[in-house]
Amino acid sequence: MNLISKTRMFMPGPTPYLPEAMVQALVTPMHHRKEDFKELFRQVQAGLQQVFKTSNEVLILACSGSGGMEAAMVNTMAPGEKALLAVAGKFGERWIELADTYGIDKVVIQVPYGDSVEPAQIDAALDAHPDISAIFLQATETSTGAMMDLEGIAAQVRRRGDPVLVTDAITGLGTTPINTDEWGIDIVIGGSQKAFMLPPGVAMLSISERAWRRIEKCGRPRYYLDLRRERKAQAQGQSAYTPAVSIIQGLKSALDLILKMGVDGLVANAGLQAGATRAAILRWGMQIFPRVSGNAVTAFVPPAGVDPSKVMKMMRDRFGVLISGGQGSMKGKILRIGHLGYFDFLETLGMIGCLEIALTEAGASLETGSGCRAALEYYREFGKNR
């Protein structure tokens, strides 16, 4: 049908862009070594501290989230030291790849896709390996939708005092409560293309004094991702190398919105989208994939006989909606829908109705309108609870 369908990124990232952020960069050329950019950079640093809920410095790097993960590992792990890797999916496996690339000694806690790594598992591993110097994990595992009990895990780490806790919160920030300083998380990693409502290109890292002590004395070679250089430069409102100027300009606009609605408001907004979507999926009798879901992404199992790739194709071709399939060992088995950042209830509700059509045409047997009804009922309860 020759009908209008607007492209909508219902993926766990990249996510819908905040238009005013995009236009701001378009209309305001800036050179990154001039005073106006430094002033902007400082405002963005301060805004990020509020989003990360920390008084630690938040470094801004011109790289994707994976670059941020690598920076966290190569700067904190001196040769000969041991890392604890908590792995619950494809992004957890990236910690293993990084450790193997650099020959870092590792202890791995690996749970099946859909499960979360539990505080008790971290506790046991730290007991068994008192020489672990840093713990690496995901706040939310994007490939499965699972959320970790970050507060509980942090408590296990902090009662040891010394080990550094590194959290990939790339899809966790703005979707899940992350109380960096209160819980004592040493490094928190974020990415521009998630709840920050921007294109990819910037990673952010908040870094505690405990982590800095490790970083300063870490003898591992690193150049572009050397956080010591960035710390020195960014204390002056600069970056060590050319920064991703347009994304940083966009961050200013995005932070204006986020801080106006409050970080907790942004988390609640993702919670509304996630809750409404899951209410529909449960009403349809389908299974939410992870044992414990975060708000960032809804991963669910379509009914037997329904081909996920057919559903994705129909959502894209007919409704302009981009959703994701499974990754890693879940490829071809689940569907994933993102709720990070710039989404509102109206479009989530519309997406649910379109998903019902696509699932039906791919072979599912669903009562017409039941998904929207469940989402509307969820909305009413959500409103009462606020």
Next chain:
Amino acid sequence: MNLISKTRMFMPGPTPYLPEAMVQALVTPMHHRKEDFKELFRQVQAGLQQVFKTSNEVLILACSGSGGMEAAMVNTMAPGEKALLAVAGKFGERWIELADTYGIDKVVIQVPYGDSVEPAQIDAALDAHPDISAIFLQATETSTGAMMDLEGIAAQVRRRGDPVLVTDAITGLGTTPINTDEWGIDIVIGGSQKAFMLPPGVAMLSISERAWRRIEKCGRPRYYLDLRRERKAQAQGQSAYTPAVSIIQGLKSALDLILKMGVDGLVANAGLQAGATRAAILRWGMQIFPRVSGNAVTAFVPPAGVDPSKVMKMMRDRFGVLISGGQGSMKGKILRIGHLGYFDFLETLGMIGCLEIALTEAGASLETGSGCRAALEYYREFGKNR
């Protein structure tokens, strides 16, 4: 609640902007007397002819639709001549105001708000007043949602041969079939802020040779809206006075989209949005206001005891959705929702769900999800019929 709600113009105009059209103007400064603009102007003229379904020239004026209506009247009605005005709502009443402003002798067919002027009424009036030199009407009356039988009316006019038929198709173009040449409509008036998906600022008029013969010999004084001047200038890819450059640039992008999907596709798209919305309203047991609706706007009567302004306010404050109330004598009695131009099914479905919440909170008793269900059922039938 501190949640994200994106502003959506579900009004009968202005309508949602086509983003690529807006960005095109932003990134391409143009001077209106240079060759590149003339080339663009000629492309827009040719594209408009396809949308208007005419081989007549389509003039592009820097004014709103009301300016286009005035231009049509003051250029075709010589002093002492008589006009037939078909009035079915607030925009029909504008023809009366215009005629009175210029002391133009008039015969008025006025039907109650919600009704349409019928071909038989035009026929009778032309029989009763054989000296009528021009007929003025709306293809769709925006204030009530009513559609006229333009083909039938044009047939009555054309079998007389001489009178000039002037159609305000400002909300009709792109929502209703308008076969200008096939039906023999002399002047068709459009506006940028409707199905053309752009901000207000440009009116377009297609003008037949029959109309030009009247315009050329019309002795009424006119300056800015003198169509003879515009005809001469626009034959050279110019305008007589400074044109609305950014809107004309945007028209190029909008026409690219419209001609790619086809004018009939654009009409069908509005039909889908309108049909889905009306299916919901009828399911809710409410009354569609006009006797015969076009696709441009859905006007409906909320249940007794439900204050339309309360529904509008809730739609705006909670969901970012702007809808309209009644105009003229229907002020405070109906609600109106636009379907012109850049809308897709996903957001119409989401809007319907939000409208259900707003109507419910304003006192209506509705079965949760029944509107979305009706819209989804409509979508399925719509797909089968194409």
